Amino acid sequence: xxxxxxxxxxxxxxxxxxxxxxxxxxxxxxxxxxxxxxxxxxxxxxxxxxxxxxxxxxxxxxxxxxxxxxxxxxxxxxxxxxxxxxxxxxxxxxxxxxxxxxxxxxxxxxxxxxxxxxxxxxxxxxxxxxxxxxxxxxxxxxxxxxxxxxxxxxxxxxxxxxxxxxxxxxxxxxxxxxxxxxxxxxxxxxxxxxxxxxxxxxxxxxxxxxxxxxxxxxxxxxxxxxxxxxxxxxxxxxxxxxxxxxxxxxxxxxxxxxxxxxxxxxxxxxxx
Amino acid sequence: xxxxxxxxxxxxxxxxxxxxxxxxxxxxxxxxxxxxxxxxxxxxxxxxxxxxxxxxxxxxxxxxxxxxxxxxxxxxxxxxxxx
Numbered sequence: 422x423x424x425x426x427x428x429x430x431x432x433x434x435x436x437x438x439x440x441x442x443x444x445x446x447x448x449x450x451x452x453x454x455x456x457x458x459x460x461x462x463x464x465x466x467x468x469x470x471x472x473x474x475x476x477x478x479x480x481x482x483x484x485x486x487x488x489x490x491x492x493x494x495x496x497x498x499x500x501x502x503x504x505x506x507x508x509x510x511x512x513x514x515x516x517x518x519x520x521x522x523x524x525x526x527x528x529x530x531x532x533x534x535x536x537x538x539x540x541x542x543x544x545x546x547x548x549x550x551x552x553x554x555x556x557x558x559x560x561x562x563x564x565x566x567x568x569x570x571x572x573x574x575x576x577x578x579x580x581x582x583x584x585x586x587x588x589x590x591x592x593x594x595x596x597x598x599x600x601x602x603x604x605x606x607x608x609x610x611x612x613x614x615x616x617x618x619x620x621x622x623x624x625x626x627x628x629x630x631x632x633x634x635x636x637x638x639x640x641x642x643x644x645x646x647x648x649x650x651x652x653x654x655x656x657x658x659x660x661x662x663x664x665x666x667x668x669x670x671x672x673x674x675x676x677x678x679x680x681x682x683x684x685x686x687x688x689x690x691x692x693x
Numbered sequence: 694x695x696x697x698x699x700x701x702x703x704x705x706x707x708x709x710x711x712x713x714x715x716x717x718x719x720x721x722x723x724x725x726x727x728x729x730x731x732x733x734x735x736x737x738x739x740x741x742x743x744x745x746x747x748x749x750x751x752x753x754x755x756x757x758x759x760x761x762x763x764x765x766x767x768x769x770x771x772x773x774x775x776x
Contacts, residue, residue, distance in 0.1 A: 534711075
């Protein structure tokens, strides 16, 4: 039981953290809505206008870059979720020979930093001739997401009672229907959380698309925003509006996924 | 009881700090001079702006080793005291 003082101190720390996090966000949105192109600073005003947004949308080619990011993100989320669920089932329950090493490979795979992998990726992909395509962004991102997802699903599947899969087996379920009809619905929060995390990482990926794509019609929204920032550095309202546009889908997905997100995070940490 | 959670949080934030790229690239580009340089940006600059692929790869391996040492070091520290 926490004492009164402890609780007060806790509350103060949390409120300070909330202020530190929220203040830049509020200034960002208010600058985006201020609409004053020439403003050389951040100011609050009750006058709202969407000119910042329309300027950013027209001059930043956001429709194109948002579409590119959406294509890459959806592909990565779908590919890595399907493969990670099956791989996680394999290492946690089916356990073919060598499953242990697959698990180690997965852990190793998501611990490797992108910065270290980006050089070999780039030169290998140049040799394959797939630089400047969607694939050059999808494949590496999916590979790292699968490595992470395999470990994530391994932890989730291990928490399912053994008796459940055994009784399904006795009822004559095949491996595939056992996995997709019985086990996956049981670990749905973990699957949703994994998909949301992969969505977030892929949407926000910056180094990978920056290196892989030099053709501006393939820019993802993060790279597009970066070049937009370089070209319009004194139009604060448009910059803030562009940042809001780039961040919006992540916020929407997070809001929808929030409940299972939190459930999934706890499910992950409580498993022994 | 919270030891493991603290260890996990510590590992994640240490590794994330080591891997910060976007913010530095966008805000200072490692400057002034090398005052705000991070390994990720150095690798990017060596490999894709200066064409020094060899030193970029070496930096990448060094960075990987540091991350592994950090991760397993923190883990060993947490596990040893936990029992």
